[in-house]
Amino acid sequence: MMWAGFLQRAIMQGIPLLYGSTGEIITEKSGMLNLGIPGIMYVGGIGGVIGAFLYEQNAAVLNPLLAVLIPLLCSMTGSLLMGLIYSFLTVTLRANQNVTGLALTTFGVGFGNFFGGSLAKLTGSDVPSINLTATSAFFRTSLPFSDQLGWFGQIFLSHSFLAYAAIVIALLCSFILTKTRVGLHLRAVGENPATADAAGINVGKYKYLATCIGSMIAGLGGLYYVMDYANGVWSNDGFGDRGWLAIALVIFAVWRPNFGILGSILFGGLYIVHNYIRDLDVSGQELFKMLPYVVTILFLVIISIRSKREAQPPAHLGLPYFREER
């Protein structure tokens, strides 16, 4: 079944984007346009790699639970630190969000590639390249009966726990944003921080929390990419432009994580559709890879021309808020 395979691949491509966009949506809802997401996702990925590498090097027998937990924790710590750097600079030190975000991306991508390339040398081990197939196997454990259910199993059940976690997290975030008081406050901070402040909401705290939690979610996308998609093999720049694609997906999902689920599968499909078109030469493939971005631009233009209130970016997105400067 070719289309079942295609859908399965599309979902696998989509999951890192879903993590990235869910994280970025949470962040953007607080009015922070974190352009450091691509860097954060790299750090999330390399954090997991470092954790897994050290564990594999030092443990005689791999304990399945630890082999998953250690990379997971390392990855989340890495992306949390990145989120802290960003929010410290932009909220506490009042630096420009775009500049800080881009610097964070430069730093994060460099960090990922640097440790990806030099980890073996730095730790003095004699392995030629980083190959974490053993850890990856634990991450990729899928439901036991998925291969007995034909196309249904292949599309819906063949994935690893991180893929299902991405969907659960996206649904949870949607719920929190629209149905809870915390979500209401968060949206208020992003729409009009001055009013939120006057209503007694601690704007700085919300911005910090949203950015840090958002970063940790986004970082998991990097982890999923290395451990599931790439079979535990880190290759420099392998993650490519997926971080920016995740930011594009935020727009396409009109700032709703639950829309992001379907959007991520669509983007994942657009990202690989060139493999499934017959008689397409290499240059044609390059044109096809443009599709997600073109779709995003069209979408951005349409929502701004229609200017329906539900589909707009948070009103204070990317703008600083300092109480005494009003």
Add this chain to the structure above:
Amino acid sequence: MPHSEQKVREPLFHIAKRDSIVWWKAWLIRGVVLLAALVFAGLVSFLLTKENPLRIYMTMLEGAFGTQRRIWGLMQNLAMLLCVSVAVTPAFKMRFWNIGAEGQVLIGGLATAACMILLGDKLPNPLLLLVMIAASVAAGAVWGVIPAFFRANWQTNETLFTLMMNYIAIQLVSFFTYKWSVPKGSGQVGVINRATHAGWLPSLGGHDYLINIIIVLLITFAMYVYLKYSKQGYEIAVVGESENTARYIGIPVKKVIIRTMLISGAICGISGLLMVAGTDHTISRDTAAGRGFTAIMVSWLAKFNSFYMILTSFLIVFLQKGATEISTAFSLNESFSDIITGIIIFFIISSEFFIQYSVRFRRKEAAAS
């Protein structure tokens, strides 16, 4: 009296905006922070390499200024980064967050390469150069004006729009590099017109890069004058401060936005021309080498002043060259330079806070007053 006698707990410190700061104090803060950043970067390098820190700094200097060839390389890289930084500046001064310089540069480079490949043997060289200039300027300008048009008319978010335009440009370049690749299918264009040098910018006095550097300096100077002394520069500043004010005093905001992005994109196109016709003589998706993004930081760190930009882009280029040298000398991965650049920029970004605000600690004797 409504005045309460209750003791109010004063926070440990509070932050107040400075009215103004003496210029030497501002530069002192910048200098101290920069020094701290360099020490920190040295510390990181030391922890990773366990080499003598002095040797690390020496290696950095060696990498940047070691030979005459390296100095020329440094100047050339400086000029390219400066050119893109100057290009993005008018838009930023208008608070138009154009992060699509990477794409605008690439599309300008692509237009240049297209002229060199398709017209290289059909036109006499001076005419070819003119066509190349026109094409690259037009391509960059178009790439810049599209987001500006939608921003001006429908408030379409320009940060996200320009970001997406980058990748369309990158994929277009990929498409054409496969189309034009030599040998077929290799995905690399190779040196264009290697034999005839058609469309190559001439080398002045035996120095290949001199003409690039001169052109960039001219653009830098022109931009300084444009922003500081022209009516249009004033309009840009007003729109940047407040669109409503601008509208109120009769500045056509839409026109200013589109015009400014036209200029910004056009200069990005010229940078593309300099990179393709004046430096690499080829095109690939890495031609802009991330300068479109770095330029944003350079321009912002220089507070949109074209001449400070020479300093900030020198700092960035020096660090990149130096860190690259460290990574080869101590056989580390070349991405080391990105880490160092990132750290230094974090430091400089935070220094601006201490220049604009003063942190006052709680006075011990507060109760006595």
